[in-house]
Amino acid sequence: MDTTRALILRRHSLLLGGAVAAAAVAGAGCSRGPDDEQRASSSSPPPTGRGFHGATQTGVATPAHAHSLAAAFHVLARDRAELAEALRDLSSSVQLLVEGVYPPDRDPAMPPAHTGVLGAVSVPVEATIAVGASLFDDRYGLADRHPRELVTMPFLANDRLDDAWSHGDVLLTLAADRPDAVLHGLRQLMRATRRTLSLHWVVDGYSRPDAPGSVAGRTQNRNLLGFKDGSANLHVANDAEMETFVWIADGDDQPWAVGGTYQVVRLIRLLVERWDRTALTEQESIIGRDKVSGAPLGLDAEEADPEYGDDPTGKRIPLDAHIRLARPRDAVTERQRMLRKGFNFQKGFDGAGLLDQGLAFVSYQRQLADFLAVQQRLAGERLEEYTLPFGGGFFFVLPGAQDSDDWLGRSLLDA
């Protein structure tokens, strides 16, 4: 106990010495390295991006981060007022994460106000709140607020949905440049809502973000099949694309929902051992792209239009290739686009010794019908032999908080 007592005394003497900030973070780490030096500097970096307040939440139309996490919860609030309280608390915590600042320090005799995982200086963490169809059942009197298209994710092509990994009343999506920041964010959000949010499932993983200003139509990101993923994705910096394909506008849906968007999460296990035993030519024919360059088969550039008009019978790119089914590039289907921000995950291995790896497919779209139309075209594709969708759900990303009087969920719950 002597060393403990000595340390307590040391902490108190620091306090007495006026180094309040330093003492308050003393519990955050034991290193004698850079953290200690940083303690003398300000407690947080300046916020990045556009800031928390705005018509939309910040975590959607922003560039992908290297590390992501999705966590679904059951809401246990007893009534609408408690649900509102939970969302207000959640909203405050989200704001701190997005702005990359810590909550105010507490007396060191109290449990610390944050995890301490990030050390003396916080970093921004994108965090978004979305709600599932089940929140609009009879518990909170929200039936009349139901987003027009929001349903519990139905059985889609090839699914083996596991209840333990599917759906939820609330979905939190977190993203940051560091894995520790994502886990810190989850813990901060959960401690703000212990009584009202009960964890249902959580999955985390990584992707390879593209540098700002990278060429449209090219990506560095690859899924665990080894193929580029996102070459033909929407561009978050393109406001017109975001308005056309992502954000709910006036007149689209429920009045409260303007500035929101439909979010789809599909947890897809990839049968990687079998894939790794498949000939390269077969893999490329299933996807429709060159595995290394990402170029549509028979073409040179990743960003090239696949020119299906020149290949009506699928000699170059098979008619049932993944990219051709997903986006046939005709007048009708070009209106069915979505912003994809998926990430790769791995969660151990199964009883047969096979790796449990896959893709947490995440997409944001103005109309859920567009996602469903794409899914319908993909049903029965050859890639299904290597995929096993087992969870996820359909959610609706709440509109942003406009100003400091506003909070995420206010427009949904206010009369």
Place this chain on the structure above:
Amino acid sequence: MFARIATVFVFAISPAACSDDGADVGESASSGSEPGSGSGSGSASGLASQDLSGSTEDAVILSAVDEYRTYVHDEVSTLVDKTTVFTDAVRAGDIDAAKAAFAPSRFHWETIEPIAGLVEQIDGAVDARVDDFANETDPAWTGWHRIEYLLWEQGDVAAAVPFADQLDADLATLRDQLAGLELPPAAVALGAAELVEEVSEGKITGEEDRYSHTDLWDFAANIQGARKVNELLTPAVQQRDADLVVEIEDGFLRVENGLEPYRDGAGWKPYSELTDEDRAQLAAELADLAESLSTVPGTLGLS
């Protein structure tokens, strides 16, 4: 379960983790990890590993500690009496009477578990679960849960007799040792949080009374014991943070109301009757109360 409790210990002693030689950590963390030592058994108190050196001159707190000491002694007396009913039934070979007396005998242990756990060797001897031992036949595994296993799983009341005798002897030792044990104010203040943590981190899974499914008796006792500590400390907390008093009272009411549907006469329904949703609801209320109670020692200047 043990791993999870150990994590709690490490957080609880985190100031020591920054000490230069780390000796305190090694000692505290390893004492419970040796199979059979029992001191870290899933149901053991975390108090034995915590820094309880915080002291106070505050007359309101000191008077609460005095009253609590009386409460603990009363509980231990009742514990010994109720356990004798249980062990007598075992010795009489009456398995039905023994089963009926099992949960009531544990109740007054669970109300004061963090304090009783300060007498570490007794905690390990009377309340350890099989997880801390090689297997169900490990002779070092003694106490309530060994007897529970023999009664419910093996239906062998005769085999339980030596363990019943041992339980009586261990609780007599506990009573004697507690009579002379100094009760640090910090232990009292931490005790309420510890009792709730106990339920919310471990017992919520139903692993405590896994053969008899009488977990709700233990829950109710833990909450009742935490209630008592809180009631005694409330005047002191009120002087410093009136909002916290309201928040904690609200938390207790939610937990108690949450348990109410499972009451069954003078006792409680089998925990196995609760659905996953029921358990998630209880877990959330408990976790919320644990968050509130975690600030009490700091508020009282005892951490």
